[in-house]
Amino acid sequence: MEGASNQLPKGSGAAINKGRRTANRILDAAEALFARNGYEATSLRDIAAEAGIQQPGLYKHFASKEDLYRQVYERALRPVTDLMDQLLTGSDDGFDQLANRMTDLLAQHPTIARLLVRAVVSSDSQPDLVALDWLNRVVGYGRRLSEKAGEDPAGDLLAVQIVAIFNMLFGFFWASPLLESLTGKPATDERAMALQKTLLQTFIAALPGMAEPAGKVP
Amino acid sequence: MEGASNQLPKGSGAAINKGRRTANRILDAAEALFARNGYEATSLRDIAAEAGIQQPGLYKHFASKEDLYRQVYERALRPVTDLMDQLLTGSDDGFDQLANRMTDLLAQHPTIARLLVRAVVSSDSQPDLVALDWLNRVVGYGRRLSEKAGEDPAGDLLAVQIVAIFNMLFGFFWASPLLESLTGKPATDERAMALQKTLLQTFIAALPGMAEPAGKVP
DNA sequence: GTCTATATCTCGATAGAC
DNA sequence: GTCTATCGAGATATAGAC
Numbered sequence: 019m020e021g022a023s024n025q026l027p028k029g030s031g032a033a034i035n036k037g038r039r040t041a042n043r044i045l046d047a048a049e050a051l052f053a054r055n056g057y058e059a060t061s062l063r064d065i066a067a068e069a070g071i072q073q074p075g076l077y078k079h080f081a082s083k084e085d086l087y088r089q090v091y092e093r094a095l096r097p098v099t100d101l102m103d104q105l106l107t108g109s110d111d112g113f114d115q116l117a118n119r120m121t122d123l124l125a126q127h128p129t130i131a132r133l134l135v136r137a138v139v140s141s142d143s144q145p146d147l148v149a150l151d152w153l154n155r156v157v158g159y160g161r162r163l164s165e166k167a168g169e170d171p172a173g174d175l176l177a178v179q180i181v182a183i184f185n186m187l188f189g190f191f192w193a194s195p196l197l198e199s200l201t202g203k204p205a206t207d208e209r210a211m212a213l214q215k216t217l218l219q220t221f222i223a224a225l226p227g228m229a230e231p232a233g234k235v236p
Numbered sequence: 237m238e239g240a241s242n243q244l245p246k247g248s249g250a251a252i253n254k255g256r257r258t259a260n261r262i263l264d265a266a267e268a269l270f271a272r273n274g275y276e277a278t279s280l281r282d283i284a285a286e287a288g289i290q291q292p293g294l295y296k297h298f299a300s301k302e303d304l305y306r307q308v309y310e311r312a313l314r315p316v317t318d319l320m321d322q323l324l325t326g327s328d329d330g331f332d333q334l335a336n337r338m339t340d341l342l343a344q345h346p347t348i349a350r351l352l353v354r355a356v357v358s359s360d361s362q363p364d365l366v367a368l369d370w371l372n373r374v375v376g377y378g379r380r381l382s383e384k385a386g387e388d389p390a391g392d393l394l395a396v397q398i399v400a401i402f403n404m405l406f407g408f409f410w411a412s413p414l415l416e417s418l419t420g421k422p423a424t425d426e427r428a429m430a431l432q433k434t435l436l437q438t439f440i441a442a443l444p445g446m447a448e449p450a451g452k453v454p
Numbered sequence: 455g456t457c458t459a460t461a462t463c464t465c466g467a468t469a470g471a472c
Numbered sequence: 473g474t475c476t477a478t479c480g481a482g483a484t485a486t487a488g489a490c
Contacts, residue, residue, distance in 0.1 A: 040455085055359040058277055061483065074485080075456055083484070132357075138410045139353055141273040157414060177418035178431040181411045182404055182439075189403030192356045196375060196402075200395035213396040220446040221400075221439055228438040255473070280466065292467080293474050301466065 041079040043069045049090045053129035056136055057087055057146065088148050094129055095152050102159035106166065113167030116160075117187065117218035124191050125206045131191035157184060169226075179225055186221060190214050259297040261287045267308045271347035274354055275305055275364065306366050312347055313370050320377035324384065331385035334378075335405065335436035342409050343424045349409035375402060387444075397443055404439060408432050 047068035051060045062083055066073040080086040101123055105112030124131050137153035140146040160180050169176065190197075194205030203210060265286035269278045280301055284291040298304040319341055323330030342349050355371035358364040378398055387394065408415075412423030421428060 055361065056357065059359065059362065062485090063483085071455090072457060074458085074487095077485075078455055135357055138414075139274065139350075139357055140413075141277065142413075143272065144277065153414065154417070157418070161418075174419050174421075174427055175431055177415055178408075178428060178435060180418065181408065181415050182432075182435055184414075185403050185407030185411060186400055189407050190396075190399065193399045193403060195358075196356075196371065197395055197399050199372070200375070200379075200398065201392050203392075209392055210396060213393055214400075216446050217396060217400055217443075220442050224438050224442040225435075228434050258473085279464080281464090289473090290475060292469095292476085295467075296473055 040069070040071065044071075044076060044079055044086070045090060045093060048086050049094050049129055049133075052087060052090055053094075053132035057083075084148075091133060091148050091152055094127070094133055095156075097123055097127055098130060098156060099159070102156070102163070105163060106159070111167040113163050113169070114219075114222070116163060116183075117222060118215050120187055121190070121211065121215055121218065124188070125211060128191070128206075131188045134188060135192050160184065183218075183222065186218055255297070258287070258289065262289075262294060262297055262304070263308060263311060266304050267312050267347050267351075270305060270308055271312075271350035275301075302366075309351060309366050309370055312345070312351055313374075315341055315345055316348060316374060317377070320374070320381070323381060324377070329385040331381055331387070332437075332440070334381060334401075335440060336433050338405055339408070339429065339433055339436065342406070343429060346409070346424075349406045352406060353410050378402065401436075401440065404436055 044065065048060075048065045051065055051068065054060075062076055063073045065086075066076055069076075076086070080089065098120075101119060105115060105119070134149060134153055134156065136146050137149035140150055157180060160183065161176075164176065164180065169179075171179070191205060197205045197210065201207070201210060205211075262283065266278075266283045269283055269286065272278075280294055281291045283304075284294055287294075294304065298307065316338075319337060323333060323337070352367060352371055352374065354364050355367035358368055375398060378401065379394075382394065382398065387397075389397070409423060415423045415428065419425070419428060423429075
């Protein structure tokens with residue numbers, strides 16, 4: 019479903035890039051299943067069936083299940099790094115655009131939030147290193163973006179704020195089944211999206227007001 | 237593997253409630269492992285080893301793995317329902333106390349947030365009905381609490397706000413490894429907790445101000 | 455490059471001795 | 473009530489025909 023498997027020229031030789039197109043079909047199937055069910059709960063047989071081949075055939079395109087998992091993340095999270103790079107290099111401070119544009123992006127690519135949540139539930143004993151790596155990259159972008167915007171609270175406060183923004187940004191989509199059960203409409207509903215954006219901006223605007231060096235709660 | 241951690245009760249030979257105490261040891265081990273690794277990634281052999289018995293012995297205390305899973309949730313989430321009942325029946329409006337007291341409670345019982353996050357990552361094809369059931373109960377409490385506090389925005393707005401508060405309340409603990417990597421201190425650190433509470437109250441206080449019927453983002 | 459067949463492992467659950 | 477032994481299912485990965 020997700021991703022762009024058809025970026026090949028249709029006119030050229032038919033059977034030449036067959037292997038490449040099979041690999042892309044596999045990536046499409048794997049991305050959808052990994053996002054929905056996670057790494058452990060997704061079997062290579064399911065992926066192969068969805069891609070229209072048998073399970074051992076996967077090993078002609080990917081070295082292992084983990085190799086396939088890593089390549090899924092690299093392809094799927096590209097739009098996020100592209101957006102963050104754009105916001106970082108832009109002339110205006112990209113921080114106030116983060117909420118709206120990231121929300122739109124996550125709505126357009128529903129697998130991204132689901133893939134990243136695997137880092138949050140990763141266990142200490144058997145950590146999901148792939149998801150954790152990408153989580154750190156995304157948070158690293160967020161920190162650089164807040165620095166560029168001139169935000170400079172004490173270290174601990176900045177960390178708590180970054181975590182909060184991250185949770186609101188991605189949690190909206192993680193909790194989309196919950197939102198649907200409450201409203202009866204999908205999370206990507208236009209009105210729900212607009213409300214979430216307003217809420218995010220309200221929240222971000224209220225952040226500097228809480229900056230009290232001593233951190234004492236009134 | 238290695239089952240040699242035999243900590244026998246030092247007290248007198250009270251063999252009467254041995255079965256009961258074994259069941260509680262199993263529940264303790266299962267709660268810790270389910271919270272850390274989730275249902276699928278936790279094997280009955282691991283639980284039994286941590287409880288000091290062999291795997292088939294579990295079936296003398298619990299009918300199945302799912303039965304054990306359900307009983308773990310019922311015991312672990314009791315503090316949450318107790319707190320919500322208390323806030324609901326209290327004389328003052330319990331809504332403004334929700335943030336502080338729930339944050340303290342989740343810090344005191346670290347498994348609760350980790351157990352509930354399984355509802356968020358539950359797949360459509362094989363949903364975690366136990367975790368989803370408890371998520372709905374908790375959110376139901378939250379909705380009743382906001383009604384009691386006199387909050388009465390339009391239905392969609394209320395839903396988006398409830399999801400946001402839920403995400404900030406629980407996401408702080410879900411993302412505790414992330415916070416630790418940013419600050420070097422555990423999420424239950426006194427200063428981080430105080431900052432999170434202030435942030436939560438700032439956010440909740442800002443909520444009514446965003447109530448715009450048309451939901452147009454400036 | 456795709457297939458069938460299979461090796462090896464781990465899982466939940468059951469049977470039966472004590 | 474705990475143990476040892478084991479079953480049947482499903483997992484990843486490999487071998488070899490075509």
